[in-house]
Amino acid sequence: MKEPILRVEGITVRFGGLVALKEVTFSVEEGELLGIIGPNGAGKTTLFNTITGAVSPEKGRIYFQGKDITSLPPHKRARLGIARTFQNLRLFSRLTVEDNIKLAMGLPYPAFAPLFSLPSYHKMEKQMSESAIALLKTFHLYPYRDRIASALPYGERKRLEIARALALKPKLLLLDEPTAGLSHQEAISLMEELKELRKGFSLTIILIEHNMRVVMGYCGRLITLNYGEIIAEGTPEEIANNPAVLQAYLGEESLC
Amino acid sequence: MRAKNIILVIGIPFSLWLINHFISNPSIFSPYILQIIVLMGINAILAVSWDFISGVTGQFSIGQAGFMAIGAYSSAFLTLKYKVPFLPAILFALILSAIAGFIVGIPTLRLRGDYLAIATLGFGEIVRVAILNMPSLGGATGLKGIPIYSSFFSVYLALAITLWFCLALLKSQPGRILLSIREDEIASQMMGIDVVKYKVFAFTFSAALAGLAGALYAHWTSLVHPDSFSFMKSIEIILMGVLGGMGTIYGPAVGGMLITLLPEGLRLLLEQNPLLYQNKDFVRMLFFAILLLFFIILRPQGIFGKREAKG
Structure with a gap:
């Protein structure tokens, strides 16, 4: 079995x-x-x-x-x-919608890469943006991507939380x-x-x-x-x- | 993108070097003005170091003066007693204050909010009292005759590198992760973020920057004294950060400069009135207190902070 x-x-x-x-x-x-x-x-x-x-x-x-x-x-x-959402929403309320999603993607490059503007940093950031945008489109949140999370209507915030959980794959x-x-x-x-x-x-x-x-x-x-x-x-x-x-x-x- | 970075990396040090020649010439700028300009740069680094841990990561620290003291004393001890050149002394100060930040970071990870603030306050006082009781570090008289290695060039180059590093981190994934810890620790854990690791990193990095400012300070004033790193200094650093706008990095840098500049303007005013001039330290603290209250009530996000939309 x-x-x-x-x-x-x-x-x-x-x-x-x-x-x-x-x-x-x-x-x-x-x-x-x-x-x-x-x-x-x-x-x-x-x-x-x-x-x-x-x-x-x-x-x-x-x-x-x-x-x-x-x-x-x-x-x-x-x-x-294992990803979860919360009963009473726990979004990162002062970050943008897109950043809320990107956060769940881990650190795909060494932490010092942005300090020296290394190519791996630019490449991975671009990939992260692309997959974040794809996820936002699936959840009809793409128009809100630059807004801060707390400014969204309630239903959109609920969807954002699920999208964020899915960004963890x-x-x-x-x-x-x-x-x-x-x-x-x-x-x-x-x-x-x-x-x-x-x-x-x-x-x-x-x-x-x-x-x-x-x-x-x-x-x-x-x-x-x-x-x-x-x-x-x-x-x-x-x-x-x-x-x-x-x-x-x-x-x-x-x-x- | 690439080309812009290369221009910045070469252009900033070069222009600082040019300005340095001009500004350090006593026939153009009086030593008094140079003194203020250099201290503005040092305080800007301090305010940024505080903002990194408190504004960005959300871990309120009232102990920045302690890290600064470690940087100042350790580098001064090397250059004064062992005739070590400036750069290795600065590196030593950076490493030692980073280690202090790491050590303070670990136990304070279990503490939150007010409790963390009290613990960092305690750390700052421990450093000050420890120095006060170490004869090899001059005790209550401090260290005198430290070689003057700092200059407009070194201070502002350090500030430029500090800003570059902090802003680069802030707009990339490590910065986002630190912001998420400020916003909601539990949620960031659930997003697979090792909160403990990042908090220790933020403490270490912030302490190293404060130590850097301390080393520059010691080699500018040529004199370090335990009283220069008292609780009041930590409060002043917080004031710079709050005034500039917590969590923006560049805001506190400007805040640090303003808070250094304002008392000098105040001094000019006070000189007109003998009674006020006699109590100038009191008037200065009163002025800072009123300024802080003014900002907290009317503009809590600071000069450069964004106003928060209500959810």
């Missing part, structure tokens, strides 16, 4: 007395679009933070493409190909509520764009989402978290009819 791209084994995260994640185990196959749902405070974002390395787990291991990454610092995980993309705050129309068009990208970039995507129409329509498989535990896993139809999920979302009485 093929090694899954991401394997999370028995992850437990504790913040003081609060258990944020408890023995969470799941794996993601390459090319999959996995949705994570659950009520507020269920540990969804903590799970992302653990996968990207911002939070270190008390127990358990994380494997990316078969490699144990549990103790790798965040920037090394990003370089391996990731294999696994973690999206934290990509459609939150967007109108239904915008949400659908964003999901359609992501569907196209998934083919183009051969991406695996995990997304946290509250918009059930998006989740049900686009995700192949769903995981439901509640109080830090996985309470259900399956296709959207299975999840929609799972009594444990309904109970978590609507409370006990709704079942009576």
Whole structure:
């Protein structure tokens, strides 16, 4: 059997007395679009933070493409190909749109190259600009390229964050509520764009989402978290009819 | 592109050399004016060094005077005691202050904002007090009779190289990365940036520049004294940076020059009034304080900073 791209084994995260994640185990196959749902405070974002390395787990291991990454610092995980977006946007707000994208491309020449205006510097900067422009065009952000990021409308900022994550050339993309705050129309068009990208970039995507129409329509498989535990896993139809999920979302009485 | 660079590399030193001949001639410019012009250049380098770490990288430092002191004393010690020529002494000062920056950089990486500022302030004071208690460095009397090797030419050439390096870094990928650390450390980590490495680099580079300014200063005034590198000096450097426009590099360079020039204009005014002249240091600090307040309230982005669009 093929090694899954991401394997999370028995992850437990504790913040003081609060258990944020408890023995969470799941794996993601390459090319999959996995949705994570659950009520507020269920540990969804903590799970992302653990996968990207911002939070270190008390127990358990994380494997990316078969490699144990549990103790790798965040920037090394990003370089391996794990990119993410944030629930409440973390753009570099005083930098231009184009620079936001270029930043994610690493340092393709020695740091002293610009000091002496070496040819490698000019060549690589040109290449970076070209791929940044290509990415901006894909996300319909090209007209904004010289504006500073904080001057963009909200929907464009959300798209810029996804474009920035893709500039890392990731294999696994973690999206934290990509459609939150967007109108239904915008949400659908964003999901359609992501569907196209998934083919183009051969991406695996995990997304946290509250918009059930998006989740049900686009995700192949769903995981439901509640109080830090996985309470259900399956296709959207299975999840929609799972009594444990309904109970978590609507409370006990709704079942009576 | 190429041709322009070659013209700059040859043209700037050559024109500085020509101006040097003209400006250093006491029959044209009085030594007093030359003194001010040279100090303007030295302070511009200092302000740029502070801007690199605080304005660009976003790590607030109140310890630049400490790095400056290390550069000044180490180079002066070599030229005074061992008759080392100027250039190797400057290189030694650069390396030593860079090492100090590296050492300060590592523990302070865990600190953010106010805590980092306090740690760098502490570092500056440690350097000053350490020098005060080292008899071989002259203790409280300082080092006297340092050979005057600095000139208009060397100071402004150093400033030109400093500006060239900082601006080249700022507009390329390393600079973008440093700016991203200022904007959002967590997000830049998630973009695969080794934040620790870049912060240490910024500290080291900034300290080396401050050390360079220190070495030039020591070999211009011919006298170094622990009081020249006090907490107030660090504050003055910050004032230069804020005034010029944080994060722009060239802004603080101009700010450094203005802050050197203004007190001289002030002195001319004060000389008219004996009472004010008696308290001239007090009046000067009051003036700086009012100037800083004025800028923070009315133009927080400094003279050259861009106004930020509200999101």
